[in-house]
Amino acid sequence: MPNYNAVTPEIIAQLEKVAPGHVVVGADVNPDYSRDEMPIYGTRMPEVSIDVQSTEEVAGIMKICYENNIPVTTRGAGTGLAGGCTPICGGVVICTMRMNKILSYDLENFAVTVQPGVLLQQLADDALTHGCMYPPDPGEKMATLGGNVSTNAGGMRAVKYGCTRDYVRALTVVLPTGEITHFGSTVSKTSSGYSMTNLMVGSEGTLGVITEMTLKLIPAPKATISLMAPFEDLDACISTVPKVFMNHFKPQALEFFEKEILISSEEYLGKQVFPRQIEGTDVGAYLLMTFDGDSDDELDPIVERAAEMLLEEGALDVLVADTAPKLKDTWAARSSFLEGIEEQTKLLDECDVVVPVNKIADYVRFVNATGDQFDFTVKYFGHAGDGNLHIYTCSNDMAEDEFRKQVDAFMSAIYKKAVELGGQISGEHGIGMGKVKYLAEAVGPVNMQLMQGIKKVFDPKMILNPGKVCCTL
Numbered sequence: 380m381p382n383y384n385a386v387t388p389e390i391i392a393q394l395e396k397v398a399p400g401h402v403v404v405g406a407d408v409n410p411d412y413s414r415d416e417m418p419i420y421g422t423r424m425p426e427v428s429i430d431v432q433s434t435e436e437v438a439g440i441m442k443i444c445y446e447n448n449i450p451v452t453t454r455g456a457g458t459g460l461a462g463g464c465t466p467i468c469g470g471v472v473i474c475t476m477r478m479n480k481i482l483s484y485d486l487e488n489f490a491v492t493v494q495p496g497v498l499l500q501q502l503a504d505d506a507l508t509h510g511c512m513y514p515p516d517p518g519e520k521m522a523t524l525g526g527n528v529s530t531n532a533g534g535m536r537a538v539k540y541g542c543t544r545d546y547v548r549a550l551t552v553v554l555p556t557g558e559i560t561h562f563g564s565t566v567s568k569t570s571s572g573y574s575m576t577n578l579m580v581g582s583e584g585t586l587g588v589i590t591e592m593t594l595k596l597i598p599a600p601k602a603t604i605s606l607m608a609p610f611e612d613l614d615a616c617i618s619t620v621p622k623v624f625m626n627h628f629k630p631q632a633l634e635f636f637e638k639e640i641l642i643s644s645e646e647y648l649g650k651q652v653f654p655r656q657i658e659g660t661d662v663g664a665y666l667l668m669t670f671d672g673d674s675d676d677e678l679d680p681i682v683e684r685a686a687e688m689l690l691e692e693g694a695l696d697v698l699v700a701d702t703a704p705k706l707k708d709t710w711a712a713r714s715s716f717l718e719g720i721e722e723q724t725k726l727l728d729e730c731d732v733v734v735p736v737n738k739i740a741d742y743v744r745f746v747n748a749t750g751d752q753f754d755f756t757v758k759y760f761g762h763a764g765d766g767n768l769h770i771y772t773c774s775n776d777m778a779e780d781e782f783r784k785q786v787d788a789f790m791s792a793i794y795k796k797a798v799e800l801g802g803q804i805s806g807e808h809g810i811g812m813g814k815v816k817y818l819a820e821a822v823g824p825v826n827m828q829l830m831q832g833i834k835k836v837f838d839p840k841m842i843l844n845p846g847k848v849c850c851t852l
């Protein structure tokens with residue numbers, strides 16, 4: 380581990396000067412700041428936490444920590460699933476949740492400028508009042524936009540609209556030295572040197588602290604319809620996915636899941652939305668897709684054609700959600716899978732692998748066969764439209780050491796298979812500290828050294844979010 384200094388009373392006094400009233404020390408620090416949603420990767424309390432209020436405050440804090448060689452970890456809402464905001468070396472946690480203002484709209488250029496602690500749901504709702512949509516739609520709506528940009532969050536609509544990266548126009552960033560810099564601008568295209576904006580997106584708080592963001596918006600679609608297609612088994616369900624694209628459909632969302640995971644989510648919500656039997660046949664798996672457009676008249680023929688295709692591919696039925704309450708219930712059930720699993724599970728780890736769409740069925744078969752060799756239960760669901768699968772290892776009765784050992788063997792095998800099929804380690808949750816080893820195995824030493832070189836240019840003393848993405852301690 381790099382040789383960091385402890386936060387002394389003198390340093391606390393300096394921090395108090397740049398962030399008066401916001402410096403919290405020792406036992407008063409909120410215990411949540413020791414972790415994100417995946418404590419299995421490790422937890423540690425920081426010595427100090429500061430709920431920052433401005434770019435200048437962040438710059439002042441970074442300057443002090445840089446001069447004194449103190450590790451700093453940036454935290455948004457702490458909903459990450461890779462241990463990204465866990466302050467594994469202690470030091471200072473900067474939390475952005477109070478920098479939560481939507482600063483301005485530029486409706487002529489379809490852009491909005493926000494502070495990093497604005498929540499995804501806050502922007503989604505506010506943008507609609509201006510007739511606009513912010514398309515990225517990750518499952519956790521209470522995550523901050525700073526966290527979304529830093530993890531390049533994906534979500535349900537990525538299949539049509541892309542991920543957070545595609546909506547980041549400009550950033551204000553505080554570098555580990557405390558310097559303030561700006562990357563990108565409101566323009567919609569650029570060929571102006573290396574894309575520093577893109578480098579920041581998905582860098583998981585290892586290169587700088589994002590303190591302001593200009594994000595792209597689009598005109599809000601006026602009509603949305605979802606189709607639920609129950610299938611007898613998972614194989615038939617997943618095999619249908621490439622056909623959706625081959626038939627030139629452009630769904631806004633395309634998700635698959637098995638019945639077991641749906642039941643945990645419906646139990647968590649206390650409401651059954653999806654049918655479990657169709658005319659005496661047990662449903663094994665479901666495809667859920669949404670189409671959006673300018674009017675119901677535009678969508679009706681698309682929906683009709685999609686329903687015909689689904690039935691031809693073996694769907695037991697096709698159910699339509701075309702009213703606001705039906706859409707809300709349908710997507711609430713889909714959005715609560717993780718909460719449903721968490722509620723029923725003591726020990727949990729996850730893999731957020733992404734494979735080519737036409738390889739999903741092969742990959743799921745491999746995951747099932749591999750999972751059978753271990754003592755934990757494997758549960759999964761996926762953004763079928765973009766090949767991004769969330770695979771969970773769950774146990775209520777294994778000893779933690781044994782769980783970790785078996786999970787490591789399982790994860791190594793399934794990551795290796797994903798890479799063989801042309802996939803990648805993380806589709807949207809990031810690497811954090813939980814997946815550094817698997818990333819290194821997947822991309823090899825040359826790429827790891829390139830990433831470590833970039834890290835050193837931004838952060839020569841390696842004080843910002845140590846032990847994450849491409850660096851181990």
Ligand SMILES: Cc1cc2nc3c(=O)[nH]c(=O)nc-3n(C[C@H](O)[C@H](O)[C@H](O)COP(=O)(O)OP(=O)(O)OC[C@H]3O[C@@H](n4cnc5c(N)ncnc54)[C@H](O)[C@@H]3O)c2cc1C
Nearest residue numbers: 455456457458459463517518523525526527532533584589
């Ligand atoms: C129920 C549930 C569902 C989820 N569904 C999805 C999903 O569908 N798609 C998806 O992509 N993710 C999903 N996630 C994961 C999580 O919500 C995202 O990773 C989200 O982007 C994290 O945002 P956050 O504000 O919680 O960030 P945190 O967890 O606080 O931090 C995440 C990373 O970003 C860095 N960071 C945060 N803010 C800044 C900043 N201002 N400057 C620099 N670095 C910063 C941190 O250091 C850390 O490395 C889900 C999580 C849960 C619990």
